[in-house]
């Protein structure tokens with residue numbers, strides 16, 4: 119399993135385990151030693167990116183959780199939906215609404231991808247960044263679709279319970295309540311109106327005009343209104359409320375969370391996470407770890423469904439397998455397994471000394487489950503100081519936090535996943551937890 123390192127930590131002679139691709143072009147091939155002049159270029163152009171570096175030494179002596187298959191599934195799902203949405207974007211330039219025919223084509227792509235995800239179950243999603251982005255809105259939609267279906271599948275018990283609680287019918291068959299098709303369609307088309315604002319990405323203004331800001335606040339209703347008549351009514355209603363917050367103060371209506379459809383609450387989480395962890399022309403990305411912390415424990419936490427949000431954090435995992443992190447005593451450790459119960463406390467092996475030099479096998483420590491090792495704390499991951507993970511929880515605030523304000527803006531990017539066996543265990547655990555929370 120390769121090490122995941124920030125570009126600035128690369129040194130000459132290291133070998134990339136995966137090629138570095140930017141806008142469809144291979145910038146640096148995998149499998150050959152990096153030269154000093156290549157490194158200068160990488161540090162200049164991609165200073166914040168993470169890359170996978172082959173490490174045969176660690177591979178020999180450490181057993182890493184294998185996340186390759188799940189990353190493939192994630193890329194496949196996100197990539198397919200993103201390329202569909204790129205087509206939708208082109209159509210929207212020509213016409214202001216989608217025709218029945220456009221919708222039918224996109225619907226069958228969504229259904230096919232839902233079948234693919236059902237056939238390739240995952241339980242954990244891991245953020246994976248590529249530098250391959252051409253169309254922000256399409257990429258963002260790919261991430262939101264994929265995350266929403268992974269989360270929706272993992273919490274089917276909660277979905278069924280909430281749909282039955284919210285329905286006006288006396289009875290809803292569990293098979294109907296469990297149907298995730300409206301979630302898939304809503305997550306795919308929730309931001310479709312934003313294509314009309316795509317020019318601000320090509321030629322970003324100093325700040326968004328009042329009219330543009332108003333447009334963003336209206337985009338849920340605009341999206342719902344421009345979809346053809348045969349678009350399912352539930353999915354259309356879900357789109358209208360995908361930016362409402364659990365504690366109110368969302369948009370367009372500001373109504374409170376448990377009155378929103380459970381699919382809207384799922385998309386709200388996935389949309390905000392995909393948005394704040396993506397770089398776009400208006401802002402820097404925040405790290406997946408910081409985003410999850412703000413959304414679960416930080417000042418943005420009252421925006422999100424309090425049952426779904428911690429489950430999402432367990433599903434996503436803040437630290438990818440192979441991430442090299444710095445401990446408070448200066449030593450370097452490598453994440454070898456996720457921690458399902460305490461996602462901010464992964465399982466690590468201490469493999470580097472305070473100067474970054476490799477420790478001989480006999481002086482390496484671990485695997486250490488950081489949730490059981492209070493004295494072993496994380497200090498940094500790449501450029502990020504992780505001190506906030508050990509700070510007391512913030513009180514929810516009425517003021518928008520950086521996470522919240524970023525969450526309501528428009529953005530885009532990518533994500534990825536993990537292992538199907540763990541998913542099944544995880545789902546059973548989720549189910550218990552959920553039903554315990556709602557006796």
Ligand SMILES: [Fe+2]
Pocket residue numbers: 308309337338360361389
């Ligand atoms: Fe949206």
Ligand SMILES: [Fe+2]
Pocket residue numbers: 258262309389393528529
């Ligand atoms: Fe969005």
